[in-house]
Amino acid sequence: VLGQAGAGVVLVSRAQAARPEVAGLGAGRRVLVVEDLLAGETPEVELPVVGPDEVAYVIFTSGSTGRPKGVTVSHRGAVNTLRSVNDRFDVGPDDRVLALSELSFDLSVYDLFGVLAAGGTVVFPDQGETKNPAHWLELVREHRVTVWNSVPQLAGLLADEAGGTSLQSLRVVLMSGDWIPTQLPERLRALAPEATVMSLGGATEGSIWSIWHEIERVDPEWASIPYGTAMPGQRMYVLNGRGEHCPVGVAGEIHIGGAGVALGYWRDEERTAERFFEHPGLGRLY
Structure with missing residues (x-):
């Protein structure tokens, strides 16, 4: 790397x-x-003058091949995602997020730049305690954490640790990066009745997240949580092998468009050309 x-x-x-x-x-x-x-x-x-289309960060992800790819994200792409979340939930100086994600995982981009940009506070777990749910619970209560941002498994561990006690300071729960157990949103809502519980998705190549869904009532018949709708400034399409829109119920591949599409893979033109392309009617897609 x-x-x-x-x-x-x-x-x-x-x-x-x-x-x-x-x-x-x-x-x-x-x-x-x-x-x-x-x-x-x-x-x-003297700090350099940086334009919105210049590189903000490169995060290496193994993807499905096991060979690391450096996803190159612009300031414009990252800021679009951060603003979308902050605007929807009115994140401000009174908000605090518990930063559980490693810096090599792009959920950390929101923890740092999203909350700090709104004047809020980032709470870090102690070194050596990052995988200890009891420590997370202690920090949530001590610092009155308002924003939870993690993969679903960690949110589930927090709920397990809390037991029947309240997590009333939480007002936003963001879960992404993996399948969300259908029972988990209700468990979280029972602990944090005022919290908005969100499913988010996308790819590192889409500037953290590209799609979201507010989880309200979960139908017992559902096999999974709905994937959701595109976030502001972004687009989600299901296309066939010819780049045509798939009708409802017809399988295809998900494509991400709009402001969040990454600049490509760092120093890897071949794999950039494989995954990023200019669609004649929809613009640049991943």
Whole structure:
């Protein structure tokens, strides 16, 4: 990943710097110890002027092949998603999110930039406690976390840990990245009666999320939660192999269009051409 990314600098902690495997990262790169940087003076630098279509971040995802692909997302794409969520739920300075997702997983992009952009607070779990539901519950209650953003499995573990006690501070529950058990929304609503429970989906290549569905009553006959409708500024299509719209009930492939479509795969023109293309009537699609 470092080679494909073309990374010139690697940041490590002092404890990590002592590990033998870290020495191998220094070939052609600068390895900087964070504690040493914090101890020194920080020079003032002029920030560059960045346009909305320039690269905001690259997140490597294995996808279905096992070979990492660096998904390259623009500032415009990321901001469109963040604003959509913040506008819908009126996220502001009084909101707090518990940041459970690793920075290599794009749910973390909302935790950091979405909530901070609204003037809110990011609550981080203690190192070594990131997989401890009891610690999550403690932080939710201590800091009165209002926004929960995770894969469904972690939301389920929080509900298990809470038992019959309340999670009344939560007002928005965002679940994405995997199948949502049909019983989970009601369990969460019983613990947080005022919370809006949302299913979100899409792909890293669509700037975090492209589609959402507010989960209200779940029909006992449902096998799964509906996938939803496209988020503002984005489009979702089901197309056949000729790029034509599939009628209702006819299987096809999901395509993402609109502002969220990524710039492509970092330094990988071949795979970018395989997955991203210009549709004659619908614009650029993934």
